[in-house]
Amino acid sequence: MTENQVTRWLLKPAVFIAALVPAAILIYLAWAAYNGNQSAWPALTGNFSANPLEDITHGTGDWTLRFLCIALAVTPLRRLTGWNGAIRFRRMLGLFAFFYGTLHFLTWAILDRYISLDFPDGALSWSAVRTFAASVGEDIYKRKFITAGFAAFVAMWPLAITSTTGMIRRLGGRRWQRLHRLIYFSAVAAVIHYTWLVKSDIRRPMTYGLIVAILLGFRLYWARRSIDA
Amino acid sequence: MLIRHPADIRSSEITDQKTYLNRREFVRAATGTVALAAAGAIGAEALLHAQPPAPHGAKLPNVKPGDFSTTEKANTWEQITTYNNYYEFGTDKDSPAHYARRLKPAPWSVAVEGEVAKPAVWHFEDILKGQTLEDRIYRHRCVEAWSMVIPWVGFPLADFIRKVQPTAKAKFVEFTTLADPDQMPGIRYPSLRWPYVEGLRMDEAMHPLTILVVGLYGEVVPNQNGAPLRVVIPWKYGFKHAKSIVKIRFVERQPMNSWQRSQPNEYGFYANVNPTVDHPRWSQAKEIRLPGLFRNHTTRMFNGYGDQVAKLYNGMDLRKNY
Numbered sequence: 001m002t003e004n005q006v007t008r009w010l011l012k013p014a015v016f017i018a019a020l021v022p023a024a025i026l027i028y029l030a031w032a033a034y035n036g037n038q039s040a041w042p043a044l045t046g047n048f049s050a051n052p053l054e055d056i057t058h059g060t061g062d063w064t065l066r067f068l069c070i071a072l073a074v075t076p077l078r079r080l081t082g083w084n085g086a087i088r089f090r091r092m093l094g095l096f097a098f099f100y101g102t103l104h105f106l107t108w109a110i111l112d113r114y115i116s117l118d119f120p121d122g123a124l125s126w127s128a129v130r131t132f133a134a135s136v137g138e139d140i141y142k143r144k145f146i147t148a149g150f151a152a153f154v155a156m157w158p159l160a161i162t163s164t165t166g167m168i169r170r171l172g173g174r175r176w177q178r179l180h181r182l183i184y185f186s187a188v189a190a191v192i193h194y195t196w197l198v199k200s201d202i203r204r205p206m207t208y209g210l211i212v213a214i215l216l217g218f219r220l221y222w223a224r225r226s227i228d229a
Numbered sequence: 230m231l232i233r234h235p236a237d238i239r240s241s242e243i244t245d246q247k248t249y250l251n252r253r254e255f256v257r258a259a260t261g262t263v264a265l266a267a268a269g270a271i272g273a274e275a276l277l278h279a280q281p282p283a284p285h286g287a288k289l290p291n292v293k294p295g296d297f298s299t300t301e302k303a304n305t306w307e308q309i310t311t312y313n314n315y316y317e318f319g320t321d322k323d324s325p326a327h328y329a330r331r332l333k334p335a336p337w338s339v340a341v342e343g344e345v346a347k348p349a350v351w352h353f354e355d356i357l358k359g360q361t362l363e364d365r366i367y368r369h370r371c372v373e374a375w376s377m378v379i380p381w382v383g384f385p386l387a388d389f390i391r392k393v394q395p396t397a398k399a400k401f402v403e404f405t406t407l408a409d410p411d412q413m414p415g416i417r418y419p420s421l422r423w424p425y426v427e428g429l430r431m432d433e434a435m436h437p438l439t440i441l442v443v444g445l446y447g448e449v450v451p452n453q454n455g456a457p458l459r460v461v462i463p464w465k466y467g468f469k470h471a472k473s474i475v476k477i478r479f480v481e482r483q484p485m486n487s488w489q490r491s492q493p494n495e496y497g498f499y500a501n502v503n504p505t506v507d508h509p510r511w512s513q514a515k516e517i518r519l520p521g522l523f524r525n526h527t528t529r530m531f532n533g534y535g536d537q538v539a540k541l542y543n544g545m546d547l548r549k550n551y
Contacts, residue, residue, distance in 0.1 A: 030522070033520065033522060034522060048520075049311065049312050049322055049323060050304070050307075050308040050311065050312035050322075050377070050519040050520050051312060051322070051375055051517065051519050051520065051521075052520055052521070052522055053517055053521065053522050053523060054322075054375075056522075111522060111523045112523070112524070115523040115524070116515045116523060116524035143510050143511070145510060196510075197510075198320075199320075200316075200320070200420045200421060200491055200492070201316075201320035201418065201420040203418070
């Protein structure tokens with residue numbers, strides 16, 4: 001097999017499956033919690049705490065940030081190691097950040113908002129949709145950590161939509177790349193979201209902040225050097 | 230030549246039987262550490278939860294059923310002892326269960342100071358002397374919008390306050406939690422200003438619902454739940470419930486409690502459970518009764534203890550005094 005084929009048929013599927021493992025574990029544990037059980041394989045999957053909603057919310061949020069960092073690390077990795085093949089994983093890793101971000105968003109919108117609302121006309125009525133939208137909107141407007149998190153999520157949408165090869169062709173490489181710099185905004189907004197969420201111990205959000213700062217720092221450094229040259 | 234006699238082994242150096250019998254716990258903890266290292270290596274933080282639960286304490290003798298217990302279904306020992314906010318042991322919910330074994334709850338003493346007839350240092354045993362222990366199954370509502378039902382064992386704080394005879398100047402009681410970095414690894418990080426301080430108005434402290442807790446499920450209260458002595462005020466958010474108390478001070482002016490000092494716009498002095506006053510970052514109207522997947526309970530005013538305590542706050546603006 002050529003290097004291309006190894007990447008396409010072995011490495012990418014392997015990374016794809018590995019990236020799904022945290023989601024599979026979270027869904028399995030949520031299912032077990034829903035049935036009032038714990039994990040049948042605690043050594044493998046761990047277990048939820050007494051507060052499964054918090055575990056799901058934090059789990060999906062953590063993995064969103066991790067995949068944002070991993071996707072942002074691809075270019076520095078490529079430039080520092082000279083391994084140009086790395087670029088072929090970037091879109092998939094970015095899409096996983098979007099995937100976990102969507103799970104995180106849905107956890108909040110459905111389990112935190114939707115379920116706790118009262119719908120006198122039934123849960124699927126037009127008034128239910130309005131009540132739900134008002135509740136989500138109010139939270140986004142009133143609570144600044146949710147504003148930041150929602151902004152990070154919204155900024156990922158155009159990137160996910162234009163992630164296909166066809167869209168790259170239509171937009172043209174240069175414009176596509178410029179658009180996809182929106183991920184810098186998402187990463188920074190996600191770190192701010194996390195920092196504003198925690199009550200007093202900001203060590204973990206600051207660790208993510210440092211990683212994002214370093215990954216963006218590389219780009220700033222390279223951009224300035226290419227201007228000087 | 231000096232030949233050491235076996236009697237040189239001080240009794241304090243002999244492993245006591247309880248610790249000796251706990252060696253399984255140690256082995257399990259060590260296994261847990263290996264699992265932790267592996268978890269770190271593959272980035273699977275979920276493995277953190279695979280740690281064993283805390284060991285049970287000794288049975289408390291002569292516990293009487295109390296008058297104020299709820300008939301709601303109590304949470305399990307496992308839930309109550311592995312999901313805790315006790316920042317002196319770390320800020321994760323499972324940190325206290327992991328690290329609280331380092332705390333030595335005996336011997337223990339409590340300094341009683343300030344506006345009292347007899348300021349003194351009380352040994353834990355003397356605080357309990359002549360005291361009837363009661364089961365009190367209380368609802369517990371955290372300011373973070375989760376709740377549990379907990380079968381505490383304790384006695385009215387009022388009984389102890391009467392013993393120490395506060396003066397007429399005593400308008401508030403201030404509780405201080407132990408802050409020893411050797412026993413409490415979380416102290417090394419300033420997540421709050423240590424030591425942890427909480428307080429109550431005198432009439433709140435004297436209320437029959439307010440108890441000093443020494444037990445859980447009829448057993449000695451585990452370290453992560455505030456051993457050996459903590460206060461429980463069931464109509465207030467959990468952060469008011471000072472744990473592992475080393476000082477009780479009677480004062481004329483309202484104490485500055487730790488969370489209010491840390492974030493005054495989010496946490497006040499009173500912290501009465503109140504579904505109509507939101508925390509700035511989340512609604513307090515509903516709560517998750519653990520274990521739950523969503524906010525499955527409507528929060529009640531004063532956590533459902535309004536009949537007994539609402540009169541304490543007649544004429545007070547609870548929106549302002551949050």
